[in-house]
Amino acid sequence: MKVYVTGPRADIRVPFREVTLSGDAPAIRLYDTSGPGSDGPAVGLPPMRSAWAAERVAGGTQLRFARAGVATPEMEFVALREGVPVSTVVDELAAGRAVLPANVNHPESEPMIIGRRFLVKVNANIGAASPTSTPEEEVTKLRWATRWGADTVMDLSTGDRIHEVREAILRNSPVPIGTVPIYQALERVDGDPTRLSWELFRDTVIEQAEQGVDYMTVHAGLLLRHIPLAVGRVAGIVSLGGSMMAAWCLAHHQENFLYTRFEELCKIFARYDITVSLGNGLRPGSIADANDPAQLAELRTLGELAWVARRRDVQTMIEGPGHVPMHKIKENVDLQQEWCREAPFYTLGPLTTDIAPGYDHITSAIGAAMVAMYGTAMLCYVTPKEHLGVPNREDVKAGVIAYKIAAHAADLAKGHPGARAWDDALSKARFEFRWEDQFDLAIDPDTARSFHDEAVPAAPARIA
Amino acid sequence: MKVYVTGPRADIRVPFREVTLSGDAPAIRLYDTSGPGSDGPAVGLPPMRSAWAAERVAGGTQLRFARAGVATPEMEFVALREGVPVSTVVDELAAGRAVLPANVNHPESEPMIIGRRFLVKVNANIGAASPTSTPEEEVTKLRWATRWGADTVMDLSTGDRIHEVREAILRNSPVPIGTVPIYQALERVDGDPTRLSWELFRDTVIEQAEQGVDYMTVHAGLLLRHIPLAVGRVAGIVSLGGSMMAAWCLAHHQENFLYTRFEELCKIFARYDITVSLGNGLRPGSIADANDPAQLAELRTLGELAWVARRRDVQTMIEGPGHVPMHKIKENVDLQQEWCREAPFYTLGPLTTDIAPGYDHITSAIGAAMVAMYGTAMLCYVTPKEHLGVPNREDVKAGVIAYKIAAHAADLAKGHPGARAWDDALSKARFEFRWEDQFDLAIDPDTARSFHDEAVPAAPARIA
Numbered sequence: 001m002k003v004y005v006t007g008p009r010a011d012i013r014v015p016f017r018e019v020t021l022s023g024d025a026p027a028i029r030l031y032d033t034s035g036p037g038s039d040g041p042a043v044g045l046p047p048m049r050s051a052w053a054a055e056r057v058a059g060g061t062q063l064r065f066a067r068a069g070v071a072t073p074e075m076e077f078v079a080l081r082e083g084v085p086v087s088t089v090v091d092e093l094a095a096g097r098a099v100l101p102a103n104v105n106h107p108e109s110e111p112m113i114i115g116r117r118f119l120v121k122v123n124a125n126i127g128a129a130s131p132t133s134t135p136e137e138e139v140t141k142l143r144w145a146t147r148w149g150a151d152t153v154m155d156l157s158t159g160d161r162i163h164e165v166r167e168a169i170l171r172n173s174p175v176p177i178g179t180v181p182i183y184q185a186l187e188r189v190d191g192d193p194t195r196l197s198w199e200l201f202r203d204t205v206i207e208q209a210e211q212g213v214d215y216m217t218v219h220a221g222l223l224l225r226h227i228p229l230a231v232g233r234v235a236g237i238v239s240l241g242g243s244m245m246a247a248w249c250l251a252h253h254q255e256n257f258l259y260t261r262f263e264e265l266c267k268i269f270a271r272y273d274i275t276v277s278l279g280n281g282l283r284p285g286s287i288a289d290a291n292d293p294a295q296l297a298e299l300r301t302l303g304e305l306a307w308v309a310r311r312r313d314v315q316t317m318i319e320g321p322g323h324v325p326m327h328k329i330k331e332n333v334d335l336q337q338e339w340c341r342e343a344p345f346y347t348l349g350p351l352t353t354d355i356a357p358g359y360d361h362i363t364s365a366i367g368a369a370m371v372a373m374y375g376t377a378m379l380c381y382v383t384p385k386e387h388l389g390v391p392n393r394e395d396v397k398a399g400v401i402a403y404k405i406a407a408h409a410a411d412l413a414k415g416h417p418g419a420r421a422w423d424d425a426l427s428k429a430r431f432e433f434r435w436e437d438q439f440d441l442a443i444d445p446d447t448a449r450s451f452h453d454e455a456v457p458a459a460p461a462r463i464a
Numbered sequence: 465m466k467v468y469v470t471g472p473r474a475d476i477r478v479p480f481r482e483v484t485l486s487g488d489a490p491a492i493r494l495y496d497t498s499g500p501g502s503d504g505p506a507v508g509l510p511p512m513r514s515a516w517a518a519e520r521v522a523g524g525t526q527l528r529f530a531r532a533g534v535a536t537p538e539m540e541f542v543a544l545r546e547g548v549p550v551s552t553v554v555d556e557l558a559a560g561r562a563v564l565p566a567n568v569n570h571p572e573s574e575p576m577i578i579g580r581r582f583l584v585k586v587n588a589n590i591g592a593a594s595p596t597s598t599p600e601e602e603v604t605k606l607r608w609a610t611r612w613g614a615d616t617v618m619d620l621s622t623g624d625r626i627h628e629v630r631e632a633i634l635r636n637s638p639v640p641i642g643t644v645p646i647y648q649a650l651e652r653v654d655g656d657p658t659r660l661s662w663e664l665f666r667d668t669v670i671e672q673a674e675q676g677v678d679y680m681t682v683h684a685g686l687l688l689r690h691i692p693l694a695v696g697r698v699a700g701i702v703s704l705g706g707s708m709m710a711a712w713c714l715a716h717h718q719e720n721f722l723y724t725r726f727e728e729l730c731k732i733f734a735r736y737d738i739t740v741s742l743g744n745g746l747r748p749g750s751i752a753d754a755n756d757p758a759q760l761a762e763l764r765t766l767g768e769l770a771w772v773a774r775r776r777d778v779q780t781m782i783e784g785p786g787h788v789p790m791h792k793i794k795e796n797v798d799l800q801q802e803w804c805r806e807a808p809f810y811t812l813g814p815l816t817t818d819i820a821p822g823y824d825h826i827t828s829a830i831g832a833a834m835v836a837m838y839g840t841a842m843l844c845y846v847t848p849k850e851h852l853g854v855p856n857r858e859d860v861k862a863g864v865i866a867y868k869i870a871a872h873a874a875d876l877a878k879g880h881p882g883a884r885a886w887d888d889a890l891s892k893a894r895f896e897f898r899w900e901d902q903f904d905l906a907i908d909p910d911t912a913r914s915f916h917d918e919a920v921p922a923a924p925a926r927i928a
Binding site for chain 1 (some may be wrong): 750752787816819827829831833848852865890
């Protein structure tokens with residue numbers, strides 16, 4: 001059951017999923033990303049943050065307010081949502097150790113925070129991949145992803161209806177929406193990366209900023225001098241954005257315009273309070289390439305850029321790999337935190353082995369749980385279809401749930417206040433054979449219930 | 465394609481799955497647990513090790529031979545299978561850091577070794593759970609589990625046909641078979657643990673030993689004085705064997721007869737070269753109970769027992785939890801290795817959170833990969849039905865594959881010689897768009913192929 005906890009002002013209403021239990025077991029409140037109900041995609045969600053944006057007379061980003069010691073309504077909201085003092089939120093934002101992605105033009109989103117002191121977050125990718133997919137279909141995918149706990153959603157749409165699809169997603173999304181603007185820019189030059197330009201990219205960013213995109217991936221750290229470092233790799237450059245920018249740099253014998261124009265880009269981001277997500281264009285695409293000179297050289301540049309963005313009041317996070325064997329995961333986080341001045345880390349997986357296409361939600365949930373335990377703030381999910389095809393509805397669910405498990409396991413390992421209450425409530429219900437309570441508390445009540453119904457009841461223990 | 469590599473003598477023929485690749489990519493040989501073909505459950509597998517057992521004139525366990533510096537045919541076999549010098553196998557067995565479970569009465573099994581210097585192994589549990597299941601059904605499950613890579617199988621059958629089912633499993637198993645003899649003993653006293661006795665247990669062990677069971681779980685470390693330590697737990701005693709022995713101790717106000725008679729038990733084990741697996745009767749059944757005084761007190765006793773067993777030439781491994789949050793996993797392995805003189809550790813998962821019934825193959829694959837990286841030698845799988853019901857065929861496959869992934873990820877992290885060749889071969893195939901090679905190299909070619917067929921072809925990268 002959805003309940004709302006009201007904050008210091010009446011218009012701060014923080015949603016939770018409250019699970020009531022049988023007997024005298026106390027109810028438990030869980031973090032809830034599913035958003036308010038809706039009268040359909042055409043209507044969209046209520047613009048709950050409109051008034052808050054209007055209140056910010058001078059404008060400015062959450063980072064700027066935090067540095068000034070001002071707790072915005074968004075900060076009050078996330079403090080309640082995370083169960084931490086608002087001062088922690090302000091401090092972490094001010095230090096650049098956390099971001100609160102909230103474009104002023106996306107008033108429908110419920111504020112959330114990404115940083116190592118907070119609950120580990122999960123991003124799900126969606127996006128129209130065929131010319132025939134409709135805005136309604138993408139909104140359905142969005143709601144499906146947030147129903148299972150996606151904290152942000154990236155719209156990776158391509159195709160003719162890209163603007164329209166993104167508009168529908170934004171107007172119906174209770175979570176921050178991220179994009180990779182180079183994808184749309186590339187559409188405009190018919191997929192020929194050598195025809196990309198700063199002006200074209202800038203205009204694309206502004207178009208998306210006006211619509212309300214909350215964070216954008218920009219591959220500004222991939223420099224001309226890094227490209228030779230990737231030549232001997234087993235898997236080359238697997239990032240689409242990275243390979244496009246590398247192609248542009250090589251064709252023009254010029255430095256990446258996203259790097260040379262980064263200050264200008266930051267001015268745009270600051271105007272809308274868009275969080276910049278510095279893309280990992282040289283992330284390793286195989287175990288053999290993990291933590292190699294190419295990846296680490298780019299990471300150093302991302303650290304420089306993070307500093308530039310922060311000076312411009314732009315909230316910043318850093319993207320990371322990819323494919324990394326377990327013994328090299330901690331080094332990734334440690335270097336990122338050192339070189340990028342503790343900016344939040346946002347990793348794709350990582351996959352801990354390459355041998356299991358069809359099961360990469362599992363190969364990568366292992367890496368995701370570990371990388372989050374070491375300090376990664378947000379995990380980009382991987383679905384079972386990774387490397388094989390476009391995920392369908394069941395794949396999206398499988399990916400989100402595997403990643404919510406990884407994130408929660410990391411929350412427990414980091415000792416996030418309150419994280420263990422969920423485990424304890426479920427284990428107590430299990431010990432006392434309160435089956436309905438177990439199902440209701442499960443991360444996926446439908447599956448737990450149906451597995452139990454179809455099977456012979458379990459003995460108290462399955463093995464010795 | 466199955467190929468055999470012949471060892472220093474013509475009757476040592478080690479199976480591998482050879483994957484031939486297109487173009488000039490070299491073929492790759494993978495560890496293969498699927499065993500030889502069979503003319504059906506009634507016929508059974510060829511008793512390949514009969515001659516080897518007969519050669520051991522004086523009798524004695526693999527541990528005894530290793531201590532004498534003698535490389536048995538079984539040791540030669542596993543050295544080839546693991547790609548390590550036979551001296552490593554002899555040394556690790558002699559030091560008690562590895563076990564080679566091979567009952568003299570199970571000549572059908574292909575030798576394998578369990579120890580931290582070797583490939584991480586995976587156990588799958590099967591067993592007739594309903595009175596109507598037939599020996600043929602259990603043999604089908606066994607072959608299914610080993611087809612997907614189970615390195616050992618535990619037969620946890622209960623019911624009227626328990627002896628007959630076990631016989632069918634042993635005669636058809638190319639992998640070592642483990643049991644928990646207390647389960648059968650309990651059947652003989654109609655499920656009333658207070659009626660258990662040493663004599664009954666001993667006779668059950670001998671019956672199973674004669675059939676050829678390769679390793680047996682014995683809950684000999686759960687002592688009367690440990691029981692009060694488990695009283696305040698969230699989940700109590702979740703091990704079935706553990707709870708039975710605790711009930712017996714409390715009812716009789718006597719020390720656990722498996723502890724007091726342990727020397728006698730070791731004499732039986734030595735006679736057949738049965739490996740003892742010291743059960744973790746007080747393993748935590750919830751995150752809240754992890755690494756608690758009850759579990760650790762029992763672990764200390766298991767260390768004592770390991771020493772007793774080793775003196776008697778009995779190969780020994782130590783079972784471990786269970787439910788453990790990520791930050792407490794390493795402590796478990798470190799204490800086990802210290803207290804049990806580096807005897808191989810054999811853990812169930814561990815599950816890293818309690819919140820995901822229906823997905824415990826994933827919650828536990830995370831823990832399994834980590835515990836194996838820290839030094840656990842064998843992982844007992846957990847299926848999606850854990851806590852909910854008896855696993856079906858698809859659950860067995862899902863559990864085995866999740867655990868093979870965890871084991872391989874740990875092999876990579878530990879730098880096992882040759883482990884990365886598999887990842888590199890697959891990633892090279894991926895980079896060169898050799899789709900058929902990718903499918904053939906996949907841990908589950910069927911799933912990889914069908915996911916690719918059903919979906920729109922993937923772009924080179926799924927996210928930025």
